[in-house]
Amino acid sequence: MNTTATIHMPPEMVAALRQIAGDEDTSVGELIRGAVKRDLYRRTRAKTARRADERLVAPLRALLADDLAYATGWDDLQARLSRKGYQLREAGGGLALHNNAGARMCKGSDLGYSYSRLMRRFKAPFPGHSHRYLHTAR
Known part of the structure; x- marks a missing residue:
């Protein structure tokens, strides 16, 4: 019609x-x-921004808060996350949290820890990250 x-x-x-x-x-x-x-x-x-559902992010933020806050470096952070079934991976100019099955859960910044913030704290870029220049650009 x-x-x-x-x-x-x-x-x-x-x-x-x-x-x-x-x-x-x-x-x-x-x-x-x-x-x-x-x-x-x-x-x-059209592509839309990959915004994680707050109902998913809030429990992850609570579960991983101590690990993100007290990790002493990238290896320590990855080991802490791995014990809980997660890992950080490069995602564009930042990082994303994935479960150990490989599913993307959210961006690192959704958890309150941007890539640049973690780089400053650990005084090094994420191992193997293609945007290593961000470490020296601050």
């Missing part, structure tokens, strides 16, 4: 659409429907 919609456009835009429609041997309506269809598809497929 089709529905009719009225679209108000400046005369120059209508003239441009008529020219394109003539060049492509189609109608102005078909051009507009195609443009709207592509835009709707793009919007539904």
